[in-house]
Amino acid sequence: MSTMTAKKLSRALWGLALGVASLWIPGIAGATIGSDSSxxxxxxxxxxxxxxxxxFGRPTDTEIQITNTSNSIIAARCYWVNATGHCSNAPDVACTPETASSRCPEGGRCLEGWTETDFRFRLTKRQPISFSAADGLTVFPLTGGNQGPGGQTNADSSIPPVPEDPFIGELKCIQVNPEDYRPTIGFNPANNAAGDLAGHATIVSALPADAPDVDARKYNAITLKSTTVNNQDDTLVLGGPDAEYDGCPNVWILNHFFDGAVIQSHFSGGSPGVSRTATTDITVVPCSEDFLLQENxxxxxxxxxxxxxEFEQRFSSSTRFTCFREVQLSDIDTRPGGADNAFSIFSVGVQGTLSGQxxxxxxxxxxxxxxxxxxxxRFLAGGREGAVNSSAENVHFTGSRDRSDFIFLSPNQ
Amino acid sequence: MLSATPKIRAQSTVVFCVAALACLSLGAVTQAEISTDQPGAIVWFPKVVHDANRDTIIQLTNTTGVRISLLCLYVNAAPNPNTGEPLWQVVDFQISLTRQQPTVWVASTGLGPRPSDGRPEDLHPGLVPPLAQGFLGELRCVVIDEGEVPSSKNALTGEATVIDRAGGSLRKYPAFTLRSMGGNNRDTVLALDDREYSACPRILLLNHYYDQAPDPVTGSPVSTTVTFVPCSADFDRAVPTTTSLAFDTFNEFEQRLSASLQVTCFADLPLTWVDSRPDPTRSVFHFAMQGTIVGQTRIRPVPTRSVGVGTGVILIAEESLGNGQSTALKPHFIGGALQGDVIVLPSSF
Structure with missing residues (x-):
């Protein structure tokens, strides 16, 4: 066999191999956003x-857990998005729409904020980390001479604390190549290279140590899977044509108690039972975000x-938001604060049933x-000594959209 | 090809290996695993409890615009006081939900046979039996049609909230949903194989605090309780399923340790009991053993040689942060089970 023929055959064989592999990956890639997969x-x-x-009435912090679910070293570029509001006439004073009247000097309004702080880190194979948002994680486990069993380290990794206290906002992380920090598909064939990041957040509020009283609520981070098509630039296409990542869903489905619903439990054997009053808050953030121009x-x-x-009766409402919205259901259609809540369509008194969709x-x-x-x-009030207990939840969803959302990353320097 | 050089022969081998791997993967990787995010045709609450301290609030919602009927099965897997084995007592009931209708009940009270709030009879979901104290088990609901046979409507979402009398702590988790994949043959043998219904997970990922690790905010020790339920269940012959689970846990230094556990019907236990019930400090899940606060534990159901019964499990975890306060922890999944699971519903007669 001549050298030329051998080369042609060699090229043909490799072409066949890559063709088979490329047929395999897109054919089985899933495309649904989720909270129970990486x-x-x-x-x-x-x-x-x-x-x-x-x-928020009680000292509060958020514990973040992030895990590399793959067998390879990975990296992430992350963004704290600071949506903390400040008083229009006292820019150093943080506020929320509900606390504006008490926090801001007379005549002041609470202006919504939007600034981002970015950072990056590496996670070695299967490595989990945790940190509190107030403290960040400036020293990673595998730094300063420490190495994993395979010699991998967390070099060049640091997570700053949130930029101010009080802080309310979001955290977004994008998986990138650990060599050049450009966006990449996942490294784990077991999940079709959909991505290797998973996480949880636990919002913990606690009274001081001399009277420990803890309340905690935990939710899974929302993950967008890679479609396995990624041009590695800093414009991330979510859903729609030329999607690089899952698109955001069309409709979110929240199953909840109407605000003010009284939930009775623990009835058994003549027990007097326990009654608690429910309220629900939702937090909404946009899928599209521009970290390049640093503006909303x-x-x-x-x-x-x-x-x-529960009677199959239907109501509707609407509201607007810009970059971040955290609101009690009853405040969606009434003024902020509790004064008008009884008139809301999210109020149990208006609806007449305990639960709603x-x-x-x-x-x-x-x-x-x-x-x-x-x-x-969800908050249930009226427990021990009037305490409020809470739980967090990932909201169900259905459907997809034929258009795209975009995330523009800040320059990769 | 007889005259091909060794290099070409080697490359041919590589090509066939790649092709074979791709074909194998096609069979192994599934597209629609169990979920907690989207509506499904089977909804599954792996932990429902009613005892002196704990009660459970169940929420179910029909997300479609048509009326649906449900066959629900409560399985009491509390330990038998004589043997310590799970009781595995099954009670089933049927309810219906009108279009977009949500409903809620508390496990200890259920729902009465007639509406107690004056609503018309046709808006009342139906009788849900109350659970006596001492119930610890699961609830599964399957969408059925008028003929009481399984239906393909992916209509259901749900949430469960375990609520403590003392301290008032709440642990809310979303129900797991299995989607009908369109290949529903309407018999009482439900195949969780990605053809009739979505498959159970191949690997479960639990990102957790090691037992007794200090909470980063409060400093109080954290402990984790896990509940495993096998996906396969034969409700017709009342035969519980046994599954072996392999655990790999990775700490923040990337160090790996392993453990294993056999689950029959239902297991609800502290995480450290998986490998060291007598002395939790010797467990691979204990902070004293690992030296880091958090870990990633990968849980793999071990396939068996038996045909027709899979070994998939689902899992829900609860984290206690001290002072009686706790949260529910939802695991992550990777892939669909390699062996399809089967749920056999009780036959009508």
Whole structure:
């Protein structure tokens, strides 16, 4: 066999091999956002730090857990998105729409903020880390001469604390190549190279140590899987044509108690039972975000709500948000604060049933999907000595959109 | 080819290996695993409890625009006081949900046979039996049609909240949902094989605090309880399923340790009991053993040689942060089970 023929045959064989492999990967790649699988984009829609308790009543912090689920070293570029509001006439004073009247000097309004702080880190194979948002993680486990069993390290890794306290906002992380920090598909064939990042957030509020009283609520980070098509540039295409990542869902489905519903439990054997009063908060963040221009020019949408009670009766409402919205259900259609809540369509007094299904849809724009991500928190009041206990939950969803969302990353320097 | 050089022969081998691996992977990797995010045709609450301190709130919602009926099965897997083995007592009931209808009940009270709030009869889901104290087990609901045979409607979502009397702590988790894949043959043998219903997970990932590790915010020791339920269940012959689980746990230094556990019907236990019930400090899941706060534990159901019964499991975890406060921890999944699981519903007669 001549050298030329051998080379041609060699090329043909490799071509066949790559063809088979390329047929395999896109053919089986899934394309659904999720909270119970790893992915290439990790979103914690709600991160709260308020160590003095001035905004949320109790000292509060958020514990973040991030894990590399693959057998390879990976890296991530992450962004703290600071959506903390500040008083229009006292820019150093943090506020929320609910606390503006008490926090801001007379005549002041609470102006929504949007700034980002980015950072990057490496995770060695299968490595988990945890940190509190108030403290960050400036020293990783495998640094300073420490190495993993395979010689991998967390070199060039540091997570700063959130940029201010009080802080309310989100954390977004994008899986990148550990060599050049460019966006990449996942490294684990077991999940079709969909991405290797998984995470949890636990919002913990605790009274001081001399009277320990802890309340905690935990949710899974939302993950967007890689479609395994990625041009490695800093414009990430979520869903729609030429998608590099899952698109955000079309409709979010929240099953909840109507605000003010009294939940009775523990009835048995003549037991008097326990009664608690429920309220629900939702946090909404946009899927599109512009970290390149460092401004909130993409986020924001009109949110349409359809509410069904147990009698199959249907109501609707709507609201707008720009970059971040954390709101009690009853405040969606009434003024912030508790004064008008009894008149809300999310109030048990208006609906007449304990539970409801609320379907949340963001209105699309001509040039992008305008997708959103949602997490919810439920509060039950009236427990021990009037304490409030809470739980967090990932919200169900259904459907997809034919348009894309975009995340523009800051320059990779 | 007889005259091909050794290099070409080697490359041919590589090509066939790649092709074979791809073909194998096609069979192994599945597209629609169990989920907690999207509506399904089977909804599954792996932990429902009613005892002196704990009660469970169940929420179920029909996310479609048509009325659906459900066959639900409560399985009491509390330890038999005489043998210590799970009781595996099954009670089933049927309810219906009108279009987009949510419903809620508390495990200790259920729902009465008639509406107690004055609503019309056709808006009342139906009778849900109350659970006596001492119940510890699971709840599965399957969408059925008028003929009481399984239906393909992916309509259901659900949530369960375990609530403590003392301390009022809440642990809320979303129900696991199995989607109908369109290949529903309407018999009472439900194949979780990605053709009739979505498959159970091949690997479960639990990202957790090691037992007694200090909570980063409060400093109080954290402990984790896990609940495993095999996916396969034969409710017709009342035969519980046994599954072997292999655990690999990785700490923050990337160090790996392993353990194993056999689960029959249902297991609800502290994480350290998986490998060291007498002395938790010797467990691979204990902070004193690992030296780091968090770990990633990968749990793999071990396939068996038996045909027709898979070994998949689902898992829900609860983290206690001290002072009686706790949260539910939802695991992550990778891939669909290599062996399809089977749920056999009780036959009508």
């Amino acid at each position: 992915g290439a984009i990790l979103v914690f829609p709600k991160v709260v730090v308020d160590t003095s308790g001035v905004l 020019n993409l986020g924001g949408a009109t949110l349409q709500f359809l509410i069904f009670n 609320t379907r949340i849809r963001s209105v699309q724009q001509a040039d992008r999907a305008n997708g959103i991500m949602v997490v919810a928190e």
